[in-house]
Amino acid sequence: MSQSGKAGQPAVEPDPGSTSPAQRQDTRLDTYVDRYAERAHGMKASAVRALFAVANRPEVVSLAGGMPNIADLPLNVVADGLKDMVLEIGPQAMQYGSGQGEPMLREQICEVMSLEGISADPDDVTITVGSQQALDLLTRIFCDPGDVVLAEAPSYVGALNTFGAYETTVVHVGMDDDGLDPVALREALVRLQQSGQRAKFLYTIPNFQNPAAVTQPVARRKEILAIAEEFDLLIIEDNPYGLLRLSGDPLPAMRAFDSDRVIYLGSFSKTFAPGFRVGWVLAPHAVREKLVLAQEAATLCPPVFSQFAVSSYLSNHDWKGQIESFKSMYLTRRDAMLSGLAEHMPTGTTWTHPDGGFFVWLTLPEGLDSQAMLPRAVSNRVAYVPGTAFYADGLGTRNMRLSYCFPTPERILEGTRRLGDVLAREAELHRTFGISDNQPRIAERSQAPRPNQR
């Protein structure tokens, strides 16, 4: 396959439109429709999927995807490491492995987690096919149809997809500049209690939340843990970006303060490379036992060769130094994004100022609709993800997620300039005609984080 230049457009994240109930339609007659499981009827390709195919054309500046920029990886080190690995232990690395994952990698993962204050036993780690599969297996273990899960408002589109695939009910909990709002969390838990319901877990991304790009300070984490203790709430802490904090050392993980109540998800997709699909779950022993059985039913074992490849990289390369190099690369890109937004956004537009991760969360001036204007943005050769993708309940029409991880700083600046043009024209339309040329929408509730003002 060495000659293959194109291998299709990466999906990067599940179709961001697929969680939106609007605009769904089957384009072909499906003769199998009466055979599907109940859960499959919600699995439909959204209308924006075709648009994203267009958005991946090279002339479009895509601020939509969440692909890490791995161009700086030392290809020689990886190539030589893999060659040696195959020659020395190929028959083991290419064989079936354990459902839990390779012991040596699980030890190395404990070292990685120690950078965020986590003390863990390799026996409590289960390897997954990226963090996404961790979400899948945990939802499989914990959630029956109709069960309630709590998630930030907005939340990661891939998690919402998985929660939807298991027919759960997602209850969004508001955020502020410091991430998940403890007051809103307590209110949500009290409301559930009063209605005789119980949340199976809270799903939270404490660092550089995807998509809102806000971070919980340590005091906030402890406050949330105290509420969890009070309400006997399980927490799933998803932390793909924690080591990519742009200012100073990583913050301690929630799991560092509580090993019984917090199930921690980690990933090598952002600190090394996503193509190996190696993530992990750190869970209390009983949950870990269920996870391994679920993993065996799902895949027999996670990809063994990938695990050996990641392990080899961690052994052969200064991976901490590599993370520092990633950080300075992302710092430049984030700054390009922030200065481009400051220069090009029309009055009334606000956005968050991330301290790490890949994204900025933007709130449009009143009356504008990010989903309605997406085709016009793509015509103007810039793409983003409309805010509605990150809500299970149809909110987010005034928001969009912009990513600064992949394009060059120059392209990012150009992208914000193009986006600024589109927004100015939309705002002009709105001033002239009173509404955007989309259908009228329900009013936005104030659940989204209050972004820093421009």
Added chain:
Amino acid sequence: MSQSGKAGQPAVEPDPGSTSPAQRQDTRLDTYVDRYAERAHGMKASAVRALFAVANRPEVVSLAGGMPNIADLPLNVVADGLKDMVLEIGPQAMQYGSGQGEPMLREQICEVMSLEGISADPDDVTITVGSQQALDLLTRIFCDPGDVVLAEAPSYVGALNTFGAYETTVVHVGMDDDGLDPVALREALVRLQQSGQRAKFLYTIPNFQNPAAVTQPVARRKEILAIAEEFDLLIIEDNPYGLLRLSGDPLPAMRAFDSDRVIYLGSFSKTFAPGFRVGWVLAPHAVREKLVLAQEAATLCPPVFSQFAVSSYLSNHDWKGQIESFKSMYLTRRDAMLSGLAEHMPTGTTWTHPDGGFFVWLTLPEGLDSQAMLPRAVSNRVAYVPGTAFYADGLGTRNMRLSYCFPTPERILEGTRRLGDVLAREAELHRTFGISDNQPRIAERSQAPRPNQR
């Protein structure tokens, strides 16, 4: 990780005891027990799991596992191919990819399938994390709790595990020497019709069935397809071993005769190596669309690096020649197994004579219990999988699956000698005391294939 000698015992297949309702118990207090989903309560480690850990010790001849023997793979070719691949297209091979899988690999897969008479479009292929994940995603798409799926009696333990994880009801359909019995299939379908039920699909392994090791001749396949047409039945054809037919060319797949009613599962685990975890589904277009959405919710995308690695192997190596070399290696091992059994099995023992694949299915003399005697077999340094693992309904006590794929011919012969000793002693006990020293069991129904007599 190049220094790592041990990486834990491979699971190879999910715990074969986990589908058996007998002897289950939780060994630790699980404080999360009231939080789990309904489906999780069936996920328990079985009592035989500990025994299999012992069975993996080097002094034990394990005829239990289904690990392919990949010692003959050309490590130099694989190592150089991977090195070149990383240097040339590393940033692409290590990046996120599409939920459906890499286009070039899907084209190559169509070439592979053409060897079994299948004509397919790469657009109808979806890559999965081994065939196991294909089973998982298809069951997810098609089955609600309580739905009926048909499977051969006995059937693959990994499939039964997955069907169990989705809380389906497995109805076993009997086999004879030519695999799935059309008469039994029709009876099962009529019974379901009469009770107002409908099978979501038939799961079948036409070639060298796991565990029964029988093969459907072409006429039998057509007969089954005609019944499927008559009853509007969907078929999942699982074909991991088809190209490893020991005599002559591979038989045409069921999918070669019917592209609407047959969903075909393939895998590189046995024709190349399992550690990459690359399998695939060939499905009608509408089903493929659901599969990709399900794959995105489960993993975002299947392992990209693995897909490029497999693609590179197919491009750089005479993979058809390699399959011929695997076949002659497995032929020697199968013959060792068959001659060992002929020499060492006590009177009244029967077994199947496989024409490919990895296994022999053995039926014990009346009164003997394969699960009860397993500890004594392991003490005598030979291991197998008790027949009960391959039934969802507790049958199989008089059966065992013996695999000849992994050990050397000498070890296989020695294994059958040790097994013969154990059986002779068990038979002696039975003659002396009238029963084996296990609890009395329900009578075995005659659902299993009639094996060739010794």
